[in-house]
Amino acid sequence: MSIEKVLKRLGNEYPDIFYYQNNDPFYVLITTVLSQRTRDSETNSAAENLFKQFNSPEELINADEDEIESLIKNVGFYRVKTHRIKYISGMILDEYNGQVPDNINDLLKLPGVGRKTANCVLTYAFCKKAIAVDTHVHRISNRLGMVDTKTPEQTEDELKNTVPESLWNQINELFVRFGQNTCRPVSPKCDSCVLNDLCPKLI
Known part of the structure; x- marks a missing residue:
């Protein structure tokens, strides 16, 4: 075939077909986490709402969880994803100097990030073949x-x-x-x- x-x-x-609004690594990572078990239109809406208010790990780690939930409540499992987003932001700040890692081994250490999400980040944020x-x-x-x-x-x-x-x-x-x-x-x-x-x- x-x-x-x-x-x-x-x-x-x-x-x-769905495309990311931009190729910033943090945006791609968080948007892909939001997209899990969620339709593209709802993912886009939630990502747009979230990044209008908070567009960096520093801002998200200090954000109130209730506010994050209100911004992404149209995606599936939004409460779980809110917790993951906060945790991911903290790990990026504490363990990766504020930068999303560009290799699959480190990406897989982030909560809620499996191989599919990691490969999306490698492809769309870092232009790597995956x-x-x-x-x-x-x-x-x-x-x-x-x-x-x-x-x-x-x-x-x-x-x-x-x-x-x-x-x-x-x-x-x-x-x-x-x-x-x-x-x-x-x-x-x-x-x-x-x-x-x-x-x-x-x-």
Whole structure:
């Protein structure tokens, strides 16, 4: 299967895929934490509200939790994320001299930051080559026969071995939207899928 063909079709299907408002590392990190289990429109709104008031670790660590909650209350698990944002801000100040780390090992030490979030930060904040694999990317990559893996971590490794680096940063954005709207975990919309002539499940 041609990954180039897959991504081109999905890009035509979802031209309005989510992009970060800016590539400041702290903004990308916090916005990605906010995006977990949350729709893009709600993530954008919460991030805009939050960064209008507090746009640095110093400001957030000193902010009242109730105020942060009121600014991001439209995202899922906003109380948990408020606590994480405060904790992340403190760690960045105390352990990383106020700078978001630019390597995956240190990013993974931050609360609420898994490999998907860390890889988003590496890609969009630091322009490093990475593939952010969440449940959508893992499921769809296996359904399309691009990989044969059991875990997201294995999927990330396999995709890195087979997909050209120039395409890595497109995979998460497009597969997430595709997984939410068409290639769903239950009752996928195969009849209307733009990839139904390529999917091994349907051929």
